[in-house]
Amino acid sequence: MTENDDNEQIKDTDNKNLGYTVLMTNGRPLEMALDVGCGTGRYTLPLAPHFKKVLGLDVSESQISVAKKITMANNVSYMMAPAEKLPLKDASVDLVHSGLAAHWFTLDKFINESVRVLKTRGCLAFHGFVPLFELEYKHLSHDLNVVVKEAWVTLFDHGDNSNDEMICQYQNIYEAIPLKDKKHITEMLQKVPMSIPEFIGFIESLYMCQNFKEKDVEKAEQFLIQTEKR
Numbered sequence: 001m002t003e004n005d006d007n008e009q010i011k012d013t014d015n016k017n018l019g020y021t022v023l024m025t026n027g028r029p030l031e032m033a034l035d036v037g038c039g040t041g042r043y044t045l046p047l048a049p050h051f052k053k054v055l056g057l058d059v060s061e062s063q064i065s066v067a068k069k070i071t072m073a074n075n076v077s078y079m080m081a082p083a084e085k086l087p088l089k090d091a092s093v094d095l096v097h098s099g100l101a102a103h104w105f106t107l108d109k110f111i112n113e114s115v116r117v118l119k120t121r122g123c124l125a126f127h128g129f130v131p132l133f134e135l136e137y138k139h140l141s142h143d144l145n146v147v148v149k150e151a152w153v154t155l156f157d158h159g160d161n162s163n164d165e166m167i168c169q170y171q172n173i174y175e176a177i178p179l180k181d182k183k184h185i186t187e188m189l190q191k192v193p194m195s196i197p198e199f200i201g202f203i204e205s206l207y208m209c210q211n212f213k214e215k216d217v218e219k220a221e222q223f224l225i226q227t228e229k230r
């Protein structure tokens with residue numbers, strides 16, 4: 001983040017998605033947000049109510065073309081461009097955002113470009129996530145989480161260290177930011193309503209489960225069935 005005096009207030013909103021944006025915009029949209037490595041626009045669109053203009057950038061032509069097709073908001077546009085050469089004027093952007101993408105960028109170039117395009121008091125915000133979760137359901141939360149913890153042990157047996165790597169990469173990115181006023185938030189929870197079959201589908205989509213299937217498809221399927229039953 002660049003210069004601001006509102007740290008105390010920002011703390012109150014740490015655990016709310018878009019909390020910083022909502023606080024800074026105070027109900028009035030700011031001028032311009034950039035979503036770098038926007039993919040299909042998953043995180044671009046939620047910015048639309050808070051800015052007069054939102055521009056999603058990505059190096060992938062196919063991602064940009066899907067984003068254009070599925071985004072209806074009038075103030076959101078997309079363009080093919082690399083994070084290392086942002087197609088914007090100096091001091092023209094209020095927020096440079098990047099979700100699950102900054103670890104792919106050439107970091108020093110991306111940060112230099114972000115600082116160049118940001119206005120004074122603008123904000124550079126990026127995030128990644130690791131899928132560690134707790135389930136919540138009426139009085140059954142505890143029992144469900146016992147099952148989930150056991151499932152994780154099995155899944156981690158078929159994983160590599162990419163979760164740790166991701167955490168380490170984002171720590172490095174944070175440290176590389178040359179701005180004085182910055183903050184690393186590690187406990188930002190996201191609540192996602194999911195049915196049990198959706199949850200099992202999510203586990204199945206993880207690379208660890210795919211590795212498990214490649215090694216022993218029968219055991220992997222049994223693991224999914226047993227987890228779902230419990």
Ligand SMILES: C[S@@+](CC[C@H](N)C(=O)[O-])C[C@H]1O[C@@H](n2cnc3c(N)ncnc32)[C@H](O)[C@@H]1O
Binds near residue numbers: 037038082084098
């Ligand atoms: C994991 S996806 C995340 C997409 C989106 N932000 C989301 O969370 O759904 C990473 C995206 O970064 C893009 N990307 C990778 N390197 C890039 C670069 N140097 N400049 C711009 N985009 C890049 C990829 O094309 C991809 O769409």
